[in-house]
Amino acid sequence: MNAVWINRYASLGPEFFTELPATGLPSPHWVAQSPACAELLGFPADWTEQGDALNIFSGNTTLPGMRPLATVYSGHQFGVWAGQLGDGRALMLGEIETPNGPMELQLKGAGLTPYSRMGDGRAVLRSSIREFLCSEAMAALGIPTTRALCITGSALPVRRETIETAAVVTRVAPSFIRFGHFEHFAHTGQHAALKRLADFFIEHHAPECREAENPYVALLDKVTRQTASLMADWHAVGFMHGVMNTDNMSLLGLTIDYGPFGFMDAFDPGHICNHSDDRGRYAYGRQGNVGFWNLHALAQAMLPLLSGDDGMSHDEAGERLLATLETYKTAFPTELMRRMRAKLGLLTERADDQALVDDWLKLMAAARADFTITFRRLADFATAPDAVRDHFLDRTAFDAWAQRYTERLAAEGSDAAERAARMKRTNPAVVLRNHLAENAIRAASEGDFSETTRLLKVLQSPYDEPAVAADAALPPEWAQGLEVSCSS
Incomplete structure (x- = not known):
């Protein structure tokens, strides 16, 4: 937290942004923090206890060198030119030098900006938990992503479809420049x-x-x-x-x-x-x-x-x-x-691999097989073929594909044990399914943030079998009714 704060983006000139203070959260509290993101930034383990970290990342105060600003941009939305847009509820605090190069930190949900249009400039606890968890989950999967350092919350009411409470996510990236x-x-x-x-x-x-x-x-x-x-x-x-x-x-x-x-x-x-x-x-x-x-x-x-x-x-x-x-x-x-x-455990390339993959995906689509679980179980195809086969009602079609797969593996001399281990490093056991996020959100809405913290830890080791089997299981029936929209 003793970093030197600068804002190189501000050097571009006033056409590129509006400089303004955040509208902080009243009586903020911590919701969650990402130790992995803090380590990326070079923050000490006790960074939340240093200085006035809670108020800084709730938008209530700044450190020397921070220069909060909202950037202007435009864009096409759903294929239609939307004209001027911009950071309607995000403020860039600045950037710091880290062990991984310069990183910008941005508060999402820190109040109105000139680019808020009809919005209120706020983020709600529900969507903030989803963004926080998914940012860190994607990073653990090895997928390029912005990161999330922390969430702070407040009892401040915010209207979406219903009245919810406000939150701020601190996002991290080398740059937030967009198309x-x-x-x-x-x-x-x-x-x-x-x-x-x-x-x-x-x-x-x-x-x-x-x-x-x-x-x-x-x-x-x-x-x-x-x-x-x-x-x-x-x-x-x-x-x-x-x-x-x-x-x-x-x-x-x-x-x-x-x-x-x-x-x-x-x-x-x-x-x-x-x-x-x-x-x-x-x-x-x-x-x-x-x-x-x-x-x-x-x-x-x-x-x-x-x-x-x-x-x-x-x-x-x-x-x-x-x-x-x-x-x-x-x-x-x-x-x-x-x-x-890689997901099929193949080490070599053959001309008919595309057809093998395409037919596998068609089988999965016809059976509505669970994407994550089916690929994960395919890792044990040699030792537990029925664990995969049971996902398909059309057993004849599966058996025909499985015979081609078996021949393909034999053609490259694939070792079953080595392949299974490799495939389990490629096909995750756990991803952030909607119902897992919803469980964390429901607990947090009651003031219990422990599920958010627990789930974050699970998602940071996505290729390991979780201690709680339900984290890697088929979604429960009630999850079929979950919907997410642009207000999420």
Whole structure:
């Protein structure tokens, strides 16, 4: 907590943000903290007891060097241009140097900003617990993500569908710059500011792009590859973002803005985790294509960077950027297939692997087999085949696929014990299912935060069998009625 606080983003100029103090929580209390995130930041084990940490991370006071500000951005929401958006309930406190490089800290739920539009600038305890737990769960799964240091809460009432209580999540990332930041300055004709933003990002977060023939093309290529990898990560663990708007896409390829998200229970490629997504734009099986669509929006925003001083025409710049995006069409399926081979325990590549994977997923979809459990049990296929087979009503279809799988494993001389251990390091036993989060939320609403702390610890070791079997079991019947929406 003795870190030196700076805010390099503020050096970009007043067009990029509004500087204002947080509206803190009255009579705040601790809800939860992440020891893993604190370690990432280099904080001591007793950081919550140092200074006035509770009030700092509730928005009631600041440390020297902190410079709270809300950034402005724009974006496409559900495929429609939404115009100016911005940090409507988030404030960047600044950044600190850590053992893992510079990290920005941001308060989510710290009150109204000029970009709140019709919102109240607050976050509620329910959604704050979901974001906190999922941020740390994704990190433990090895998926790029913003992190969450802590949650503080208050009895302050906040209206959503019902009256709830307020909370603040402290989020952590090397940068919170989004596709929407680029879109804002391109669509408003602020091309000099757009160039400053791109140069700033390259300098601090993509320095290797400086040496390229065209640094901006190199930057788009980097973001394209990172986004393809992230989409493959999501698919491989059955994760659905729920609101893949361009303003919720990180230029660093991080999972960002955990609102209506979900992990797959019964496998359905068309599953929609966001109750507000009436047309299913962000359904599980569409996420890869949406990632590509969002990259197109980013590329369009980057056009002024190429069609300027170097004499490149607008059409030439567009062709150059579109050519760069073509990388995604091979990178995403390649990255996804690499992960699916690992999930099936395959070490080598064969031409018919794609068909083997596709048919496996079709079997799972037809049976509505549980995504996490079925893949996990497949690890023990050689010693307990019925544990997997029992997930499928069409035993004949399963047996036919299992014979192909057996032959495929034999073709590469797969060792059953070694493969099982490797697959259990790839296929998690525990993910943050909606009902697990709901149990923690219900307890917290009664003032008991122990379940949030317990669940966090379980989620930080997702590949280990949990001590409480229910954490890795099929969801209970009551969980079928759970819904998450944009208010989540």
